[in-house]
Amino acid sequence: MSGHSKWATTKHKKAVIDAKRAKAFAKYIKTIEVAARLGGPDLSGNPALDLAVSKAKKNSVPNDNIDRAIKRGAGLTGEAIEYTEIMYEARGPQGSALLIECLTENRNRAAADVRLAVTRNGGSMADQGSVSYLFTRKGVVSLPKNGLSEDDVLMAVLEAGAEEVKDAGENWVVYSEPNDLQAIRDALKDAAIEYDTDEAEFVPSMEVELDADGARKFMRLVDALEDLDDVQNVYTNADMSEEVMAALEAE
Numbered sequence: 001m002s003g004h005s006k007w008a009t010t011k012h013k014k015a016v017i018d019a020k021r022a023k024a025f026a027k028y029i030k031t032i033e034v035a036a037r038l039g040g041p042d043l044s045g046n047p048a049l050d051l052a053v054s055k056a057k058k059n060s061v062p063n064d065n066i067d068r069a070i071k072r073g074a075g076l077t078g079e080a081i082e083y084t085e086i087m088y089e090a091r092g093p094q095g096s097a098l099l100i101e102c103l104t105e106n107r108n109r110a111a112a113d114v115r116l117a118v119t120r121n122g123g124s125m126a127d128q129g130s131v132s133y134l135f136t137r138k139g140v141v142s143l144p145k146n147g148l149s150e151d152d153v154l155m156a157v158l159e160a161g162a163e164e165v166k167d168a169g170e171n172w173v174v175y176s177e178p179n180d181l182q183a184i185r186d187a188l189k190d191a192a193i194e195y196d197t198d199e200a201e202f203v204p205s206m207e208v209e210l211d212a213d214g215a216r217k218f219m220r221l222v223d224a225l226e227d228l229d230d231v232q233n234v235y236t237n238a239d240m241s242e243e244v245m246a247a248l249e250a251e
Contacts, residue, residue, distance in 0.1 A: 027232055028056040029069045030103055034083050036073030055198075081105065088114050089131035092123045092221050094214040096238035097131045099202050104230035113228050121221040134237055135202035138163075139181035141174040143188065143195035148172065153193070160187035171196065175203065204237030212247050215240045219248070 032052045039046035043053060049070070056066050071077050084107055088100040100118075104110040115125055143153070153165050153172050161180030166173045176184050178200040188195050210218055218238050225234050240248075 023227070024059065025056075025061050025065065026229070028052070028059060028061050029065060030083065030232070032056060032066060032069040033073030033081055034103065036070045037075070037081060037083075041070050041074035041076065086110060087132070089126040089128060090114075090118045090123050091126050091131070092236070092238060093217040094208065094210050096208045096210065096214070096218055096236060097126075097134050097204070098123070098222075098225075098238075099132060099135055099235040100225055100231060101202075101233040101235070102228075102230045103232045106230075110228075110230040113230060114225065117224040117228060118221065121224045122217045123221050132202075134206070135204050135235060137178055137200060138203045139174075139176040139178045139184060139198075140201045140203065141176075141181070141184050141188070141195050141198045142168065142171045143174070143193060144171055146194075148193065156191035156193055157184050157187045160184050201233070202235040204235075207237050207239040210238055210240050210244065212240075212244050215244050215248060 032049065035046060035049035035052045039048055041049070043050040053066055053070070057063075068077075072079050073081060083103050083105055086102045086104065086107065088102065088111075090098045090100060092098055098118075100114055102110045102114065118125055141157075150165050150167070150172065153174065154162070157165070157174050157176075160183040161176045162184060163175050163177070166175070174184055181198060181200060185195070185198055215238075218236075222234055222236070225231050
């Protein structure tokens with residue numbers, strides 16, 4: 001799930017070390033295939049592919065898998081791959097909102113699977129536009145604090161187009177316009193500051209805080225969506241307090 005509240009950060013760490021690693025690999029591979037199909041297999045002439053490969057390697061996707069994905073996407077293996085991007089909108093517990101980003105070769109399957117996952121887990125599908133207006137697409141870079149202050153980070157990225165730096169518990173999160181994302185990455189590298197993730201994401205304008213019951217139901221809903229092969233990202237305005245998060249982790 002995308003998002004940088006304290007509970008989303010904790011959830012991400014858990015996902016890295018559990019069985020979801022293989023699912024994460026599949027998402028990176030699909031992104032590589034799409035980039036190779038659109039711009040060809042040459043990394044030096046295809047910035048989107050170069051970025052997709054860089055992210056996959058940073059997240060420990062094996063080189064053999066990456067090479068096969070490039071060839072498959074570029075049509076060098078004789079396979080024809082045609083992916084479509086679709087965004088679904090849904091409502092979760094206690095007024096929370098979700099944007100569900102899919103990348104699929106079968107629109108009917110994706111629609112049926114997303115609807116089933118949402119309705120079976122206490123959510124409801126929403127009309128187009130009734131949820132998306134709550135979000136704005138931003139460049140989002142998350143980096144470990146490692147003794148860095150907010151001013152340290154701001155000084156490194158301000159001239160590169162950063163709009164704000166937020167505290168997300170163990171991480172700092174830098175927000176920018178999506179087009180400034182590469183400049184933010186370059187500025188952090190120039191300042192010798194390591195970062196964990198760098199994505200163009202849908203960021204909520206306001207967050208909805210869930211109580212323990214709502215958070216429990218919401219996490220089941222998100223888990224069900226993220227288990228679907230066609231789902232690439234789930235964006236949400238849901239959040240929970242540290243107290244609620246601690247209560248759930250103790251269960």
